[in-house]
Amino acid sequence: MALQVSSAGFSILAQRRRGSGGSLGARAVTSESVTTLKGDEKVKLGGSDVKVTRLGLGAWSWGDTSYWNDSGWDDRKLKEAKAAFDASVDGGITFFDTAEVYGAGMMGAVNSETLLGSFIKERRKTDSVEISVATKFAALPWRFGRGSVISALENSLSRLGLSSVDLYQLHWPGIWGNEGYIDGLGDAVEKGLVKAVGVSNYSEKRLREAYDRLKKRGIPLAANQVNYSLIYRAPEENGVKATCDELGITLIAYSPIAQGILTGKYTPENPPTGPRGRIYTPEVLAKLQPLIARIKEIGEVYGKTNTQVVLNWLVCQENVVPIPGAKNAEQAKEFVGAIGWQLTDQEVEELRSLAAETKPVIGFPVEKL
Ligand SMILES: NC(=O)c1ccc[n+]([C@@H]2O[C@H](COP(=O)([O-])OP(=O)(O)OC[C@H]3O[C@@H](n4cnc5c(N)ncnc54)[C@H](OP(=O)(O)O)[C@@H]3O)[C@@H](O)[C@H]2O)c1
Numbered sequence: 001m002a003l004q005v006s007s008a009g010f011s012i013l014a015q016r017r018r019g020s021g022g023s024l025g026a027r028a029v030t031s032e033s034v035t036t037l038k039g040d041e042k043v044k045l046g047g048s049d050v051k052v053t054r055l056g057l058g059a060w061s062w063g064d065t066s067y068w069n070d071s072g073w074d075d076r077k078l079k080e081a082k083a084a085f086d087a088s089v090d091g092g093i094t095f096f097d098t099a100e101v102y103g104a105g106m107m108g109a110v111n112s113e114t115l116l117g118s119f120i121k122e123r124r125k126t127d128s129v130e131i132s133v134a135t136k137f138a139a140l141p142w143r144f145g146r147g148s149v150i151s152a153l154e155n156s157l158s159r160l161g162l163s164s165v166d167l168y169q170l171h172w173p174g175i176w177g178n179e180g181y182i183d184g185l186g187d188a189v190e191k192g193l194v195k196a197v198g199v200s201n202y203s204e205k206r207l208r209e210a211y212d213r214l215k216k217r218g219i220p221l222a223a224n225q226v227n228y229s230l231i232y233r234a235p236e237e238n239g240v241k242a243t244c245d246e247l248g249i250t251l252i253a254y255s256p257i258a259q260g261i262l263t264g265k266y267t268p269e270n271p272p273t274g275p276r277g278r279i280y281t282p283e284v285l286a287k288l289q290p291l292i293a294r295i296k297e298i299g300e301v302y303g304k305t306n307t308q309v310v311l312n313w314l315v316c317q318e319n320v321v322p323i324p325g326a327k328n329a330e331q332a333k334e335f336v337g338a339i340g341w342q343l344t345d346q347e348v349e350e351l352r353s354l355a356a357e358t359k360p361v362i363g364f365p366v367e368k369l
Contacts, residue, residue, distance in 0.1 A: 041053065041054050041092075041339065041340075042054070043250070043321065044250075045166075045167060045196050045198070045222040045223050045250045045321075046196070046198075046220050046221060046222035046223055046248055046249045046250045047220030047221075047222065047248050047249075048195065048196035048197075048220050048222040049195065049196075050132065050166045050167060050195045050196040050222065051132075052094075052095035052132045052166070052167075052321065053092065053093050053094055053095045053132075054315060054321060054339050055093055055095075055311065055315070055321065055322055055323070055324070055335055055338060055339055056093065056095035056096060056097050056132075056134070056252070056321055056322070056323035057084070057085075057088045057093055057095065057096050057097070057323060057324065057325070057326055057332060057335070058096075058097045058254065058323040058324060058325035058326075059081075059096055059097060059098040059102060059112045059115070059116050059325070060098075060099070060102045060112065060325055061081075061325050061327050062081040062098075062102070062103060062110075062112045062115045062116065062327075063078075063081075063102065063103030063109055063110035063111055063112045063114070063115050064102055064103045064106075064109060064112065065103075065106045065107065065108050065109040066105075066106045066109070067274065067275050067276075068274070068327075069327075070273060070274055071108075071274070072108060073103075073108050073109060073110055077327070078110075078115070080327055080328040080329070081115060081119075081327065081328075082115075082119055082122075083328060083329035083332075084326040084327060084328050084329055084331060084332040085116070085119040085123070085332075086119070086123065086329070087326075087329035087330075087332040087333050088326065088332040088335070088336075089123060089127070089129055089131065091332065091333060091335070091336035092336065093332070093335060093336060094129060094130060094131050094132060095131075095132040095134070095166075095321070095323070096116055096131065096132070096133055096134070097134045097135075097225070097252070097254075097323045098112045098113050098116050098133070098134070098135050098136075098160075099112065099113075099135055099136035099138070099171055100113060100135065100136065100137065100138055100152060100155065100156050100159075101136075101138045101171065103115070111159055113135060113156055113159040113160050114159045114160075116133065116160060117159055117160035117161040117162065118161075120133070120160070120161070120162075121161055132166040132167070133160060133162065133165045133166055133167075134165065134166060134167035134168075134169060134198075134223075134252075135156050135160065135165055135167075135168060135169070136168070136169045136170070136171035136200060136225075137149050137152050137153065137156075137168065137169070137170050137171060137181065137184075138152070138171050138172075139170055139171060139172055139173065139174040139175075139178075139181060141174075141175055141176070143174075144176070144180060145180040145183075145184070146180045146181070146183040146184035146187055147184070148180075148181075148184065149170075149180075149181055149183075149184025149185060149187070149188060150184055150187055150188060150191070150193070153165075153168060153188055153193055153194070154193070156168075157193065163193075164192060164193050164194055164195060165193075165194050165195070166194070166195045166196060167194065167195070167196045167197070167198055167222060167223060168185060168188055168193075168194040168196075168197050168198070169197070169198040169199055169200045169223065169225055170182075170185065170198075170199045170200060170202075170210075171200050171201070172200060172201045173199075173201065173202060173203075173206055178206065178209070178210065179213065182209075182210050182213045182214060183213070185197040185214065185219075186213075186214055186217045186219050189219050190217075196220070196222035196223070197214070197219065197221065197222060198221065198222045198223030198224060198225065198249075198250075198252070199221065199223075199224050199225070200224065200225035200226065200252075200254075201225070201226060201227075202224050202226075202240075203238065203239075203240065204238065204239035204240055204242075204243045207221070207224055207240065207243050207244070207247070207249065208243065208247075211247050211249065220248070221247070221249055222249065222250060223249060223250040223251070223252050223321075224240065224244055224249055224250075224251060224252070225251075225252035225253075225254055225323075226240055226251065226252075226253070226254065227253075227254055227255050228241075228251065228253035228254070228255075228256065228314065228320065228322075229253065229255060229256050229257065229258045229262060229310065229314065230258075230262060230291075230295075230310050230313050230314075230351055230352070230355045231258050231261070231262065231288065231291070231355050231358070232255070232258065233352070233355070233356075235251060241317070241319075241320075244319060245318075245319050250319060250320075250321055251319055251320045251321070252320075252321050252322075252323055253314050253320050253321065253322040253323065254323055256310070256311055256314050256322035256323065256324050257307055257310055257311065257324050258280075258310075259272070259276050259279075259280070259325075260272060260276070261276075261280050261285070261288065262292070262295065262306060262307070262310040263305070263306050263307045264292045264295070264296060264306040266280060266285060267285055267289070268282035268283075268285045268286045268289075269282075271285055287358045288358055290354065290357075290358070291351070291354050291355055291357075291358055292306065294350070294351065294354055295309050295310060295351065298343070298347055298351070302341060304337060304338075304341070305334060305337070307324075307331075307334050307335070307338065308334065308335075308337045308338040309343070309351075311324060311335065311338035311339075312338050312339065312341065312342065312343050313343060313348060313351055315338070315339055315342075316342060316343055316348045317348075322338075
């Protein structure tokens with residue numbers, strides 16, 4: 001894989017890490033020829049041995065007909081999803097996030113794990129590139145105990161066509177308690193079915209409980225996957241981000257571009273269709289315009305798009321791996337340019353303050369359940 005990453009971008013990164021933590025006066029100068037990521041830009045997932053790219057790719061929309069794709073899945077969308085996968089791997093983003101419930105249970109839907117598995121299989125015919133897969137266990141009310149985790153995982157592995165996954169996560173907290181599920185995660189590690197385990201939508205309290213329970217078996221809780229973007233900063237306010245940092249748990253940021261809203265393509269005159277349109281109404285979108293305009297201005301200085309700026313903002317928070325979703329190759333290619341450069345500390349803070357001013361009520365606070 002050819003590497004064309006601006007060394008200036010990396011030197012400013014190094015400078016920032018070496019520095020006292022104060023503001024950098026200079027902007028990172030990046031080359032627009034960034035086409036692939038460097039292998040050594042990988043980060044460890046928490047205390048596990050699994051290394052993934054600084055940015056992953058979310059596969060929720062692949063095959064889904066409940067939230068995405070205007071309720072329809074067809075051959076064209078399949079080809080586009082496959083192209084998104086290939087463009088991502090071509091660009092060096094090789095960490096993919098899926099779940100057993102993505103693309104499941106609805107008329108016309110195709111399971112996202114099945115799709116991802118077929119894309120990996122196809123790719124491996126010609127390419128030995130290392131691909132990291134994360135999937136998730138659905139803590140459905142009728143699933144009890146540790147055994148349910150193993151049987152669900154075995155079904156996921158069968159759909160993916162893999163003998164193990166890099167990261168297995170509890171998708172959301174169980175309503176009857178989580179001890180059995182956490183024990184199931186530990187069993188999965190011991191059986192060699194997963195390389196690392198994590199949770200998702202876990203509050204600070206649940207995170208600490210899960211961490212402690214796994215630690216007794218000598219297993220690190222590698223990640224907590226939560227909703228986190230410039231306009232949904234609950235993890236900064238509810239102790240989740242601080243706890244991840246304290247315990248050495250990677251925060252995987254889902255919906256990092258606020259489901260497309262932060263790209264700037266949706267406006268009060270052109271709101272998103274489907275379920276997103278009920279969250280991001282023209283009123284909400286109108287309030288966001290000053291922030292989106294400023295993101296654009298900052299991006300222009302670097303030759304970056306809004307999408308790249310807001311993903312970079314998340315990476316700047318440290319210990320955060322964003323997993324934006326891409327429906328096509330173009331979207332996936334754009335993510336590649338989100339790293340290999342860095343916003344200044346002043347820009348990071350300015351965007352946070354501006355986002356706080358708009359106070360949008362966005363996202364479903366699953367972590368409060
Ligand atoms: N653990 C959980 O409970 C949970 C919950 C949600 C998501 N997730 C994970 O996080 C991943 C990402 O979250 P998400 O899909 O909710 O939201 P997101 O990544 O913030 O937004 C993805 C959507 O934004 C649009 N988009 C993507 N790239 C774009 C670009 N370059 N330019 C313009 N528009 C672009 C696409 O939709 P349009 O083209 O239709 O606008 C795409 O489907 C999911 O795939 C899933 O793996 C996990």
